[in-house]
Amino acid sequence: KAGVTQTPRYLIKTRGQQVTLSCSPISGHRSVSWYQQTPGQGLQFLFEYFSETQRNKGNFPGRFSGRQFSNSRSEMNVSTLELGDSALYLCASSSGPHRYNEQFFGPGTRLTVL
Amino acid sequence: GESVGLHLPTLSVQEGDNSIINCAYSNSASDYFIWYKQESGKGPQFIIDIRSNMDKRQGQRVTVLLNKTVKHLSLQIAATQPGDSAVYFCADLSGADGLTFGKGTHLIIQP
Numbered sequence: 001k002a003g004v005t006q007t008p009r010y011l012i013k014t015r016g017q018q019v020t021l022s023c024s025p026i027s028g029h030r031s032v033s034w035y036q037q038t039p040g041q042g043l044q045f046l047f048e049y050f051s052e053t054q055r056n057k058g059n060f061p062g063r064f065s066g067r068q069f070s071n072s073r074s075e076m077n078v079s080t081l082e083l084g085d086s087a088l089y090l091c092a093s094s095s096g097p098h099r100y101n102e103q104f105f106g107p108g109t110r111l112t113v114l
Numbered sequence: 115g116e117s118v119g120l121h122l123p124t125l126s127v128q129e130g131d132n133s134i135i136n137c138a139y140s141n142s143a144s145d146y147f148i149w150y151k152q153e154s155g156k157g158p159q160f161i162i163d164i165r166s167n168m169d170k171r172q173g174q175r176v177t178v179l180l181n182k183t184v185k186h187l188s189l190q191i192a193a194t195q196p197g198d199s200a201v202y203f204c205a206d207l208s209g210a211d212g213l214t215f216g217k218g219t220h221l222i223i224q225p
Contacts, residue, residue: 004157033212043158043203045212056212090157099207100146100165105157 002027004093004106012112018079021109025072025093031055032074033103034066037088046089049074050097078111086113126222133194135219137187137204146207149178149189152218153200161189161202191221199223 005024013019025032034046045058049068066076072093078085088110092103127133139147145166150158164171164178164187171178177190187204201220205213 035212035215042217043205043213043215045214048212058212092157100163102160102163103213105150105159107155107157 004091004104006089006091006106006109008109009107010110010112012114013081014114015081015083017081018077019081019111020075020077021089021091021111023074023076023091023093023106025074025091026104029093029095029104030072031094031097031101032068032072033092033094034074034076035090035092036060037090037108038086043090046076048097055097081113083113085111087111123217124220124222126224127194128224129194129196131194133189133191133198133221135189135191135202135221137189137216139185139187139204139206141206141214142185144185144206147178147180147187148205148207148213149176150203150205150215151198151200152203158203194221194223196223196225 007022031050033048035043036046037043046060047054047066048056052068063079068074088108090105090108092105094101094103148163149161151161152158162173162176162178164180169180175192179188191198201218203215203218205215207213
């Protein structure tokens with residue numbers, strides 16, 4: 001079974017631009033979560049989607065948004081990029097929203113904002 | 115806010131020795147903990163989990179210990195191998211905000 005895939009793997013943008021990252025969960029998984037990883041703040045939860053609905057949201061500004069499609073694929077968007085948005089963005093999928101379901105992480109998208 | 119944290123940013127051990135990675139948490143409502151391993155260029159990989167109604171759980175070469183009295187969690191890796199070199203994170207799922215991760219401990223294996 002293929003793992004979680006994220007595209008693109010690397011991205012370079014400039015301040016003020018917007019970016020869209022994509023995540024394809026493991027086949028059959030319906031829950032997708034997004035995390036931001038930086039050296040200073042570590043791994044931080046962004047949001048979680050299940051059946052096209054956002055279930056939870058972390059403490060990030062409104063510039064960060066996401067959505068999930070009917071095939072469970074998910075995208076996250078960051079508008080008006082800031083230097084501090086440079087990070088590794090990780091997507092994780094699980095079979096369902098139950099809190100004890102194991103989350104499987106993708107390799108991440110490395111975003112650099114210049 | 116409350117968070118899950120680790121005691122040491124770097125741990126160096128000899129190949130073949132046992133490794134112990136520690137984690138302290140502050141949220142007394144935490145009821146589920148997970149250890150992840152992250153190798154360079156990869157996403158976190160699940161190692162082992164434990165619920166708050168347990169104090170010990172064993173996997174293949176790994177053991178997680180939970181001490182709720184002092185809010186302490188540890189990961190023990192037996193007979194550490196070069197492939198164990200990675201950053202290890204503890205994470206907590208007590209709230210509704212997804213996984214809350216500690217900062218991570220970089221495990222370095224010396225030959």
